[in-house]
Amino acid sequence: MNTRITELFAIDHPIVLSGMSWISTPELVAAVAEAGGLGILATGVLDAEQTRAAVHRTRELTQRPFAANVTLYFPGNRANAEVLIDEQVPVINYSLGKGDWIAEAVHAYGGKVVATVTTIKHALAAERDGADALIVTGHEAAGHGGEVTSLVLVPTITDAVSIPVIAAGGFADGRGLAAALALGAGGVAMGTRFMNTVESPVHDDAKHVSVERSISDTVYTNRVDGLPGRYVKATGSRRIMNMRLNPLSALMRSREIAKLLGLPWLKLAAGIVLSGYRRSVQMARMAIGFDAFKKGCVEGDVERGVLPLGQCTGLMNDTPTVAEVMSRIVTEAEDALERVGNG
Ligand SMILES: Cc1cc2nc3c(=O)[nH]c(=O)nc-3n(C[C@H](O)[C@H](O)[C@H](O)COP(=O)(O)O)c2cc1C
Known part of the structure; x- marks a missing residue:
């Protein structure tokens, strides 16, 4: 199946593994690459040294192109981006920040840059900043998807930009891929589907959750880590959503927040006192969310932790x-496109 996305990244199938912390590891990235797709290595919870080791490990496992992500909103991720540039990773995927400096550095060694966006404003900014492609994440997605559904968001953004678009949020089978292509995208990125595969390192309980739960069993809220997602x-997500947080709870959690943000504790504690109510509550949520995601993804514990789904x-x-997954999706998409073509 040839699209602008397969051509841009020199891959066989227009299917991308989303960058999921603790999940999109070198092993899963390599499995997707070997099956002809593009895997995005997640660096969100890694420090610079761990990021470099993960890139080396991925290169040991596959000779094929792969990507790695950086969430610019998280302090410390700039250092990870610098490692990825230094390692000349073929594709860098950034989100939640301005990536013009990444595009300039990556293009200098002949690599490609993909920005993840959820709004038309950010899509236009990323194109201006030099992104070669966009991952457009709709409301159906696990984690931080947009306010608008993929069915509406993807064609709106493909109309607005000239770079190719990868649709994310709600795609798990070949009918979805065919639909994404019909909406003007050049491929799909999938998180939930790849999280539930044999090679995925999540706990088996998390895989069972994704098999057993139905389309109505998820919730979209900003009361887990402070951003809409x-x-x-489950009990874990309900408990966090119902938690009342205030600057005092942020102060009490300041040691773990400081560790997460890579800041000296005293500086952070002073920052919390001075930053005002909203910002300090958001910091508390970020720390609580981080801890909860780890329990949800690594231990598959949705009673004490939170699983993006x-x-x-x-x-x-x-x-x-x-x-x-890959061969099924490609066959189903070709069948679906033929069926539609035949009327
Ligand atoms: C278990 C799980 C963990 C995730 N963790 C992250 C993460 O750490 N960082 C991130 O940017 N997105 C994360 N996501 C979201 C994906 O990157 C992607 O945007 C989303 O899964 C796409 O929608 P889909 O689940 O409908 O395929 C996660 C998704 C899942 C299912």
Whole structure:
């Protein structure tokens, strides 16, 4: 299947593994690359040294092109971006920040840059800043998807920009890929589907959750880590959403927040006192969310932790290998396109 995305990244299939912390590891990235897609290595919870080791490990496992992500909103991720540039990673995916300096450095060694966006304003800014492609994440997505559904957001953005678009949020099978292509995208990125594969390192309980839950079993809220996002409805997510946070709770958690943000504790504690109510509550949520995601993703514990989960969880009823997912999706998409073409 040839699209602008397969051509841009020199891959066989227009299917991308989203960058998910603790999940999109070198092993899963390599499995997707070997099956002909593009895997995005997640660096969100890694420091610079760990990021370099993960890039080396990915290169040991595959000779094929791969990507790595940086969430610019998280302090410390600038250092990770610098490592990825230094390592000349073929594709860098950035989100939640301004990536003009990344594009300039990556283009200098012949690499490509993909920006993840959820609004038309950010899509236009990323194109201006030199991105070669966009991942456009709609409301259906696990984690931090947009306010607007993929069905509406993807064609709106493909109309507005001239660079190719990868649709994310709600895509788990070949009908979804065919639909994304019809909407003007050049491919899909998937988180929930790849999280539930044999090679995915998440706990088996998390895979069971994604098999068992239906399309109505997720919630979209900003009361988990302070940013709007989608999670499985369960005791863990309900507990965090109901937590009342105030600057005092931020202060009490300041040691763990400081560690997460890579800042000296005293500086952070002073910052909390001076930064005002809203910002300090958001910092507390970020620290709590980080801890909860780790329990949800690594331990599969949705009673004490929180598992990001997309609405497409309702489209899944098994745990296949990455290669099976890829070949199934390509065959289904070709069938769907032929069916539509034949009327
Ligand atoms: C279990 C899980 C963990 C995720 N963790 C992250 C993360 O750490 N960083 C991030 O940017 N997105 C994360 N996401 C969101 C994905 O990157 C992607 O945007 C989303 O899954 C796409 O929508 P879909 O789930 O409908 O395929 C996660 C998704 C899942 C399912």
